[in-house]
Amino acid sequence: MVREKIEQALERAMQAERQGYYFYNMAAAHTVDERGKEVFMDLAGQERAHFDYLRRQLESLRTTGMPDASVRFEVPVRPEAEHPIFSDAIKKRIADAHYEMTALSVGIQLEASSRDFYMKQAEAASAPELSEFFRKLADWESVHYHLLLEQQQSLQQQYWDSARFAPF
Numbered sequence: 001m002v003r004e005k006i007e008q009a010l011e012r013a014m015q016a017e018r019q020g021y022y023f024y025n026m027a028a029a030h031t032v033d034e035r036g037k038e039v040f041m042d043l044a045g046q047e048r049a050h051f052d053y054l055r056r057q058l059e060s061l062r063t064t065g066m067p068d069a070s071v072r073f074e075v076p077v078r079p080e081a082e083h084p085i086f087s088d089a090i091k092k093r094i095a096d097a098h099y100e101m102t103a104l105s106v107g108i109q110l111e112a113s114s115r116d117f118y119m120k121q122a123e124a125a126s127a128p129e130l131s132e133f134f135r136k137l138a139d140w141e142s143v144h145y146h147l148l149l150e151q152q153q154s155l156q157q158q159y160w161d162s163a164r165f166a167p168f
Helices: 002-030 034-064 098-124 128-163
Strands: none
Touching: 002 034, 002 098, 002 128, 034 098, 034 128, 098 128
């Protein structure tokens, strides 16, 4: 029963990573900001690597009953740049950056959902090793979440002002 739940969690996690991969590829294809294209492609690559890692762990679990300890991944380091995703050029066209701002919002939700899912799995895990496995996955998603959130927060007021959004 425990193994079946772990397999289901890994399958669900793989589905989320696949969705993230396709979303970030789509975001890269549609943004006009060159730095944004690069970062979205990098995020897509990280989602793909994460998917591959999970797939290999699921295959190992199904064939040996244990995760594959030889397969590792490292949690990426958050960039320190003021605008880690888009170039400063986005500020000049912020009034027309609807796609980029929407991509940030959707990405934030995807990453938050994945992070929360992994944390719940970590809390429900019956073994410390399994809990640590899911916490590390949550950390990975948290880096992406904060990267997107910080970029959104740095541009949001300027975007709202240029679009003439006002609170009620």
